[in-house]
Amino acid sequence: MYAAFVIDVFSRMVVGWQVATSLYTDLALDALEMAIWRRRRAGGDLTGLIHHSDRGVQYRAIRYTERLKQQDAVASVGSSGDSYDNALAEAFNSLFKAELIRNKGPWTGINDVEVAVAEYVDCPTAPRDAADNPQLVAERQGNRIGIAPAFWGDSEHYGAQGSFGDFGNMTLRVDGQEAGHSSYPFGVFDVPAGDAAYELTLNTTKSGQPAQVWKRSTATRTTWRFRSKLDENVHSQGLPILFPSYGLPEDGMKTLAAKDGQRITLGVTGHAGYTPGAVTSAKLSYSYDDGESWTEAATAEHNGTWTATVNHARASGKQVTLKAELTDANGNSVIQTVTRAYDVR
Numbered sequence: 001m002y003a004a005f006v007i008d009v010f011s012r013m014v015v016g017w018q019v020a021t022s023l024y025t026d027l028a029l030d031a032l033e034m035a036i037w038r039r040r041r042a043g044g045d046l047t048g049l050i051h052h053s054d055r056g057v058q059y060r061a062i063r064y065t066e067r068l069k070q071q072d073a074v075a076s077v078g079s080s081g082d083s084y085d086n087a088l089a090e091a092f093n094s095l096f097k098a099e100l101i102r103n104k105g106p107w108t109g110i111n112d113v114e115v116a117v118a119e120y121v122d123c124p125t126a127p128r129d130a131a132d133n134p135q136l137v138a139e140r141q142g143n144r145i146g147i148a149p150a151f152w153g154d155s156e157h158y159g160a161q162g163s164f165g166d167f168g169n170m171t172l173r174v175d176g177q178e179a180g181h182s183s184y185p186f187g188v189f190d191v192p193a194g195d196a197a198y199e200l201t202l203n204t205t206k207s208g209q210p211a212q213v214w215k216r217s218t219a220t221r222t223t224w225r226f227r228s229k230l231d232e233n234v235h236s237q238g239l240p241i242l243f244p245s246y247g248l249p250e251d252g253m254k255t256l257a258a259k260d261g262q263r264i265t266l267g268v269t270g271h272a273g274y275t276p277g278a279v280t281s282a283k284l285s286y287s288y289d290d291g292e293s294w295t296e297a298a299t300a301e302h303n304g305t306w307t308a309t310v311n312h313a314r315a316s317g318k319q320v321t322l323k324a325e326l327t328d329a330n331g332n333s334v335i336q337t338v339t340r341a342y343d344v345r
Contacts, residue, residue, distance in 0.1 A: 001110050004028045006035035007092060009052070014092070015039060018249075019113050028058040029067060030257065036071060037255075037345050049073040054086040108303055126150060126243060126271035137271035138239035140228055143193055145172075145239060147200065148186035149271075168204035195229035216254040219339040226332045238273015240332040244324045245269055248342060255345040258316035266299070266306040268326050268334070277329030284308035287321040291337060294323065315344040 006016035016035030168185030247265030
């Protein structure tokens with residue numbers, strides 16, 4: 001596995017990155033394209049740009065040097081045996097290997113590394129305690145059930161109910177009939193004692209500031225399907241709620257490159273009341289028109305990891321809505337739609 005990074009020398013920020021299984025020019029070129037796009041999008045002035053690198057063949061390849069010329073960038077390449085032009089990158093690479101690759105492994109493949117480097121899409125999740133353990137989200141006590149997930153979460157953060165100008169609602173169906181509705185993104189419902197099929201739908205929306213400037217994952221619709229019945233010997237029964245997770249090859253600003261063959265890793269997490277079984281089926285669809293029409297992505301499973309392949313070669317500038325359908329080995333399922341999960345740059 002190989003990784004390429006582009007670092008802003010002034011801010012020390014990683015502004016471009018890519019991982020791949022081969023050391024071709026595209027690896028470094030994709031990282032460069034991401035860096036240029038991000039700086040332009042942020043309003044940065046790239047006049048007089050200086051590109052520092054070692055004498056690796058990727059950085060001296062014709063395609064790479066031509067792209068630097070298009071950007072009017074000056075290539076500063078160190079001489080053989082010295083590291084003056086590449087010292088910052090070498091220092092970062094050492095930290096990357098020590099703090100992530102060696103410390104968080106072992107890795108089963110490139111998909112795991114992409115997930116670790118990338119952030120997850122923001123969507124409802126289980127809140128976490130100070131030790132980073134998931135808390136109880138949904139439970140049954142007698143003939144009442146309640147659910148209160150975190151409003152959104154990614155790989156590093158979660159937002160509690162009431163944050164980020166959020167609002168939403170929740171509807172419960174039992175054996176196909178509506179059994180309750182809440183005008184809030186949480187609720188408590190009376191339910192029958194016998195075994196029944198449950199369908200719980202949560203709608204969330206971000207509004208106002210800072211959602212108006214965030215403009216990612218602005219709305220979600222999540223439907224959980226599971227079975228439940230009263231157990232008179234148990235005071236609290238955790239409900240089998242699945243939370244989808246998405247590993248994107250994005251740039252930290254929730255954008256993907258306009259190219260085909262990009263993989264999104266799909267998975268599920270649970271909460272303190274339920275540990276999901278292995279994912280037995282996964283489906284991902286994407287839309288450029290807020291869900292009016294959908295394209296189904298090809299999905300595959302390898303060693304327990306599910307991936308979906310999306311093709312965005314002719315979609316530059318478009319907003320992408322995702323719809324995931326996931327089922328675990330215990331027969332519990334979730335369908336989730338995330339409006340504007342990411343943009344194509």
